[in-house]
Amino acid sequence: MDHASILVLAKGLTMAIGGFAPALAIGRLVAKAMESIGRNPEATDKLFVPMLLGAAFAEAIAIYSLVVVFTLN
Amino acid sequence: MHIPTLAPEVIFHIGKLPVTNTILNTWIAIAIFLIIGLLLRKRINLKPGKLQNFWEYFLEILMGYFDQVTGDRKKTLRFMPIVGSVFFFILLSNWLGLLPGTGSITIGHEMLLRPANTDLNLTVAMALSSVVISHLFGLFTVGFFTHINKFIQIGTLVKSLRKGPIAIFTALIEMVVGVIEIISEVAKVLSLSLRLFGNIFAGEVLISVISALIPFLLPTPFMMLELLVGLIQAAVFTMLTLVYLTVMTTKPHGEEAHEAHN
Numbered sequence: 001m002d003h004a005s006i007l008v009l010a011k012g013l014t015m016a017i018g019g020f021a022p023a024l025a026i027g028r029l030v031a032k033a034m035e036s037i038g039r040n041p042e043a044t045d046k047l048f049v050p051m052l053l054g055a056a057f058a059e060a061i062a063i064y065s066l067v068v069v070f071t072l073n
Numbered sequence: 074m075h076i077p078t079l080a081p082e083v084i085f086h087i088g089k090l091p092v093t094n095t096i097l098n099t100w101i102a103i104a105i106f107l108i109i110g111l112l113l114r115k116r117i118n119l120k121p122g123k124l125q126n127f128w129e130y131f132l133e134i135l136m137g138y139f140d141q142v143t144g145d146r147k148k149t150l151r152f153m154p155i156v157g158s159v160f161f162f163i164l165l166s167n168w169l170g171l172l173p174g175t176g177s178i179t180i181g182h183e184m185l186l187r188p189a190n191t192d193l194n195l196t197v198a199m200a201l202s203s204v205v206i207s208h209l210f211g212l213f214t215v216g217f218f219t220h221i222n223k224f225i226q227i228g229t230l231v232k233s234l235r236k237g238p239i240a241i242f243t244a245l246i247e248m249v250v251g252v253i254e255i256i257s258e259v260a261k262v263l264s265l266s267l268r269l270f271g272n273i274f275a276g277e278v279l280i281s282v283i284s285a286l287i288p289f290l291l292p293t294p295f296m297m298l299e300l301l302v303g304l305i306q307a308a309v310f311t312m313l314t315l316v317y318l319t320v321m322t323t324k325p326h327g328e329e330a331h332e333a334h335n
Contacts, residue, residue, distance in 0.1 A: 049138065049308075056309040060264060063271030070079055070274070 011069045018065025025058040075184070075285075077277055081192045082183040094184055095192035098175065102166045102189060135160065142312065143319045152318050155206060159199065160311040166190055167273060167303030171296055176281065190273040190306075193266065200265035203314040204258060211321030223325060226251040265313060272306045 033051040037044050081093035109124075116122055121129060135157060139149040169175065170188025178185040189195055211220045222228040226247045233240035276299045283292050 052305055053309060053312055056268075056305055060268040060271075063268055063275065066275055067267055067271045 007072060011072055014065050014069050014072070018068070019062045022058050022062035025061075026055050029054050029058065075182075076281055077184070077187060077191060077274070079193070079274075081187060081194075084180060084183070084185065093192065094187040095189050095195065098166060098169060098186050098189040099195065101186075102162060102169060105165065106161070132157070138312075139315055142315050148319065148322070152210075152315060155203075156311055156315050156318070159203065159314055160307055163190065163199075163269070163307040163310055164304060167307060168300065170273070170277065170303075171299055176277070176284075188273055188277055190269055191277050193270050196266040196270040197262070199269075199310075200262045203265065203310075204262050204317065207314070207317040207321045208258075210318055214322040215324055219324065220321070224251045224255050261313075261317065265310060269306050269310055272302055276302055 030051065033047050036047055081095040083091040083093050084097065085092055109128075113125060113128065117125060136146075136149055136153070139153070139156065140146060143149050143152070166189035170191075175186040175188060176184050208220075211223075218228060226244065229247055230241070230244040233244040276295075280292060280295055280299060283295050
């Protein structure tokens with residue numbers, strides 16, 4: 001296998017594996033938030049900002065793998 | 074198709090100092106804030122005019138959110154200069170990247186303007202300053218020895234020497250925890266900078282690629298997503314800085330119990 005094909009493979013696999021767990025995490029987080037809003041619709045405003053904050057933290061892990069993809073050459 | 078490179082491109086040199094396209098965007102953001110600041114300063118009044126009212130509205134909303142983190146209005150007001158400036162600066166530089174000029178006006182082969190946070194230098198500088206400032210605030214608020222004791226827990230060890238073997242054992246374990254805390258400070262800088270850089274740079278690459286493929290209507294939902302991402306990343310950076318500041322300026326847990334005891 002030459003350099004170019006391994007590079008393509010590495011970039012693809014990095015992003016695929018690195019994006020899997022953050023997606024799962026954000027899904028579970030937002031699902032819990034939806035459930036809480038369903039039980040208590042008045043708490044929507046209080047829940048919104050912490051949910052976004054939590055989602056941004058989880059997403060940061062996916063961004064780290066994206067940065068690794070950008071630095072591979 | 075011109076995908077932006079990881080390193081920003083140098084446009085010209087002032088003497089020996091290279092000026093990159095991201096620095097130009099930073100200067101534009103600073104100029105906008107200077108003008109708004111000077112305008113506001115001339116017209117500050119107990120009965121606010123339109124501009125002052127506008128900014129006071131946003132400031133009130135921000136202070137409401139910050140109060141939820143610090144729990145104390147005086148602390149929020151104390152941290153507001155740093156945290157507020159970081160928020161507005163990151164927000165403005167993210168949103169400036171969506172205006173029609175950035176990315177399309179070219180000098181030679183390179184773009185003249187590029188969103189400021191796509192420069193890893195800027196995000197690392199901001200993250201480093203935030204963490205260092207939080208340490209400085211901690212040093213000046215809780216005192217030198219209490220602050221150092223959070224990381225190199227020699228004070229705990231000395232105090233526990235009087236209490237007996239179990240306390241000494243616990244204190245030794247806490248010394249290891251203190252060293253891990255030092256490592257986590259470095260991780261804070263890395264995560265803050267990479268999170269902001271990665272999000273904004275990825276958005277820039279996405280918009281460049283989509284605009285090169287189908288420039289007609291397709292970039293619109295991506296640009297709206299970029300608006301949202303810019304706002305969220307500014308909010309996350311700000312909230313994290315505020316949390317670090319708050320954590321550093323609170324006394325450690327055991328001491329409060331001790332003081333309550335005595």
